[in-house]
Amino acid sequence: MLNRPLAAAAALALAAAAAGSAEAHRMWLHPSATVLSGEDPWVTVDAAISNDLFYFEHHPLRLDGLDVTGPGGASFQVENPATGRYRSTFDVNLTEPGTYRIAIASSGLMASYVEDGERRRWRGGPDSFAAEVPQDAQELQVTEMARRIETFATRGAPDDSALAATGRGLEMVPVSHPNDLFEGEEARFQLLLEGEPAAGVAVEIVPGGSRYRDQVGDWTVTTGEDGVFAATWPEPGMYWLEASVDDDNASFEGAARRRASYVATLEVLPQ
Amino acid sequence: MRLLASAALTGAFAAPAFAGQMTVNVEIPRLNVAEYHRPYVAIWVENADQTSAGTLAVWYDVAMARAEGTTWLxxxxxxxxxxxxxxxxxVDGISGATRPPGRHDAAFAADHPVLAALPPGEYSLAVEAAREVGGRELIRIPFTWPPAGPGTFQEAGEHELGAVSMTIEP
Known part of the structure; x- marks a missing residue:
């Protein structure tokens, strides 16, 4: 993440490519379980970019920018990371009781300009921008990007110590706990943009298992003034949430646009 | 919540010495399946809003090495x-081994820590069974506490539980 600028830049490159070429494609992390008991629980996670949820059928989601935050806010190592034709995968050993946030996050700048009559693109961090991008380039367009794709798993009792916002990009913090979701019950979450409540943001919610249905079954809710949105789960299963902001409130001087997106995979259990 | 071990055990086995008790009878059905494992069973008291008022018993694989039996709780x-x-x-006084197919009694005296702590009101006895490579079933039996008189209340499971009854003696 932020302490790994190269990985972040690489993740950003992939994110930008995917966003540009195929808005319809969905990025996701899909955990093998979200509610665990026992003395030595493990979660294995699939990471992919696909149309249908949650099937690996298009591209793997690269693991650059992967960060697992465990109980108490500590960073946890993942094991057995691998990237195949259609998916990446890795394991997380939940060695401590509590909730884990498993995220792929990246942020940085994208620039587009014309040099010697040719369109050029650049991606990187704010620190290298001035040195690597000719500041007097023609048609220079700079966009600030932030992307976060995450899911959650809990060993034993859920807690919020791994769920604090980083203050960067678009993020979701719990009102309801993300590993305490049940069919027919309303859950509430808050979206934050750069650490502040993100009002009026549309959140698309898509149930998994689409291969065996005719209709997508998705719906959209909008955050209120306090950034909070609510969802009532019609049936148990895995759900995919996506929200994004595209405006001209970039914090980096020289960036005209800001794009921030957020994706979460949530498991809803039967009663 | 963690029950006081000795109190719970004493309550369960010294029932006749006390004024009242709750006896739960759980039938674990005999199933004709290729791979059979005894179900895990939890017995607890639910408040009217379905929060827990306390666990009475959990039958699971308590004796597995490295506490592996807790994996499926x-x-x-x-x-x-x-x-x-x-x-x-x-948890002492709550944990017990899984039970084979058949009918099993579990008795809880009126001064059992969970029952003794119940304010007068409406409750449900909840019995939930989950079986490895099998299904899961939850049965609720509503009751009023403290009981106005003796009574037996019964519900029948369809898959993982057979008849479940609760007898209250005030």
Whole structure:
């Protein structure tokens, strides 16, 4: 993440490519379980970019920018990371009781300009921008990007110590706990943009298992003034949430646009 | 919540010495399946809003090496949500071994810590069973506490539980 600028830049490159070429494609992390008991629980996670949820059928989601935050806010190592034709995968050993946030996050700048009559693109961090991008380039367009794709798993009792916002990009913090979701019950979450409540943001919610249905079954809710949105789960299963902001409130001087997106995979259990 | 071990045990086995008791009878059905494992069973008291008023018994694989039996406690997902996930199993007075097919009594004296702490009101006895490579079933039996008189209340499971009855003697 932020302490790994190269990985972040690489993740950003992939994110930008995917966003540009195929808005319809969905990025996701899909955990093998979200509610665990026992003395030595493990979660294995699939990471992919696909149309249908949650099937690996298009591209793997690269693991650059992967960060697992465990109980108490500590960073946890993942094991057995691998990237195949259609998916990446890795394991997380939940060695401590509590909730884990498993995220792929990246942020940085994208620039587009014309040099010697040719369109050029650049991606990187704010620190290298001035040195690597000719500041007097023609048609220079700079966009600030932030992307976060995450899911959650809990060993034993859920807690919020791994769920604090980083203050960067678009993020979701719990009102309801993300590993305490049940069919027919309303859950509430808050979206934050750069650490502040993100009002009026549309959140698309898509149930998994689409291969065996005719209709997508998705719906959209909008955050209120306090950034909070609510969802009532019609049936148990895995759900995919996506929200994004595209405006001209970039914090980096020289960036005209800001794009921030957020994706979460949530498991809803039967009663 | 963690029960006081000795109090719970004493209550269960010295029932005749006390004024009243609750006896829960759980039938574990005999199933004709290729791979059979005894179900995990949790028995607890639910408040009217389905929060837990306390766990009475959990039958699971208590004796497995490295406490591996706790891995599947979450499969009793309603109990796990309502109380199990906050317990550090095994808990004396609550934990017990899995039971074979047949009818099993579990008796709880009126001064059992869970029952003794119940304010007068409406409750449900919840019995949840989950079986490895099998299904899961939850049965609720409503009751009023303290009881106005003796009574037996019965519900029947369809898959993982047979008849479940609760007899209250005030």
């Amino acid at each position: 979450k499969d009793m997902r309603q109990w796990w949500r309502r109380e199990g996930r906050a317990l550090d199993m095994p």
